[in-house]
Each structure stands twice: as C-alpha cells, then as structure tokens.
Amino acid sequence: MEIAANIHSLPGGRGDILGLRHANVYVVVDGEAALIDAGYEDDHEVESKLEYLREIGVSKLSYIIVTHRHYDHAGGAAKIKMATGARIIAHSQEALAESLASTSVAVDRAVEDGNVLEVGGLELEMIHTPGPAPGHICIYIKKGGVLFSGDHVLGLGTTAIMPQEGSMAEYIDSLRKLLAYDIQLMCPGHGPLIGAPRRKIQELVQHRLEREEQVLRFLKQGLRAVDELVREIYPELDEHLRAMAQGQVTSHLIKLEQEGKVASSGREGQYSLPG
Ligand SMILES: [Zn+2]
Incomplete structure (x- = not known):
C-alpha cells in the first residue's frame, strides 16, 4: 500500500508464532529502492514481500536497512538479499550482534549516526537511537518529514526496554533527540502510522x-x-x-x-x- 509519496508499506504474512505482533516493513522507491526492515524470516513472509516489490515494479532493490537486531525486523534480511542482491545496512553496534553477524549473509555496510544514504533523489539520514538495542537506528527523510521509527516509537503498545541489551537512560535520551527533527509522518515498526509524532514522543517521555x-x-x-x-x-x-x-x-x-x-x-x- 502506498502511504505517502515514494513510500509503501508491505504486506506481512501470518505474523509471529503467537500472532501477537505483526512487524511493519516499508519500501522507499525513487527509481531504485530501499527496504526499511525485513520482517520475519519465514518463507511465506519473505515471499509476500518479494511479490509486492515485483507488483509495484521495483527493478533494483539497492538496500535493506535494518533498524535493529530483533528477529521480527532483521529475520528476513538474508533471504531477501539473496533474492534481490540488495546490500544489508545496519548500525555498527548491531552489525556485531549475534543475530545479524551469525547469518550466512552478514551486514554489508555498518553505518553511524548522521550517515546519509541516497536512494534515487532521496536522502535517508541514519539517526542513532539506542534504547531498545544499543545500535537501534531511526531513518529520516527530510523531504516530507518522514521518520521510520523501528521499535523506538510504536503505533501500538509500549517499547520493551530489556536490561540485557536495552537501556532506559539511552531510550529517554534518544526520544528527546528525535524532538529536534521536523517529523510530519512517523512509520513505526509495529502498529499503525503515527500522525502527531511530536505529541506522541512527548507523551512517551512523560x-x-x-x-x-x-x-x-x-x-x-x-x-x-x-x-x-x-x-x-x-x-x-x-x-x-x-x-x-x-x-x-x-x-x-x-x-x-x-x-x-x-x-x-x-x-x-x-x-x-x-x-
Ligand atoms: Zn519489534
């Protein structure tokens, strides 16, 4: 489904085993294309993504940008890379995470806060937002003020900050960091699009x-x-x-x-x- 100019939300498969949490996957298209997250690794999930890309006529998938290591976001990256030849992008700290580094197809390019990827005429800025995971990133497109927020800000439910790999102090700092951006539309990793992003971020901090x-x-x-x-x-x-x-x-x-x-x-x- 096209949700804004140059941006589509991809259909999921059956969701996770408990059926509780569907993970959102988006694609940014401007001639070439970049996937934002890859969803679960199940074949039917991966196939539904590939089918959608074919349907909308994406001929060159350049990147698969993974917001963080969790299997509901990074799981499908290796299979989609194999099918399309796209390069997997993640923050340097996530590239080292076992779930990403141990797959047969590891991260191709590790990015840092402030790095910009060009997709056709669009500029995608990587914003390091540690909290849910040490190398979690949000992806910002200035044109249109679009932010892909991964697990950092959700359209549904609360982000779980687990002590093993998460940090509550960093999570709150990262939320405040996002307030400096002019965000018109927020595309979360779970749940519906967020139409009043600034208020949502302030509510979360509060x-x-x-x-x-x-x-x-x-x-x-x-x-x-x-x-x-x-x-x-x-x-x-x-x-x-x-x-x-x-x-x-x-x-x-x-x-x-x-x-x-x-x-x-x-x-x-x-x-x-x-x-
Ligand atoms: Zn998630």
Missing part, C-alpha cells in the same frame, strides 16, 4: 518519567524486590507479560541506580533508596 517517580515512591514505602514492584505497578498483569514487565521495571531501576537515586542491596532483584 510516561517514562512518571513510571520512574512511581518506582521511587514504592521504594520509599518500603518495597524492595522487583517482583513486589511489578505487582504494585501492574496489578492486573497478564501472566505471559510478566517477564517483560520485570525487565521494564529493572531497566528503570538500573537507570535510577546509575543516577545515584537508588541503591542495589547486593541481593539479586532487590533495591532500596540510598543512604
């Missing part, structure tokens, strides 16, 4: 800071364990989201600890106020 305040309040009341905090913060939590909620709360605690506002008690998953 939401995170409020959550942080809430964590501090519960610690002040004497709660110590991540599990207890999760129970208070998400009283009606769906069981299969528990690990994600624990990760999210732990990421907040790590940020607060780095800022000296919280102390780790030495026992795993136990925190308190310092002093």
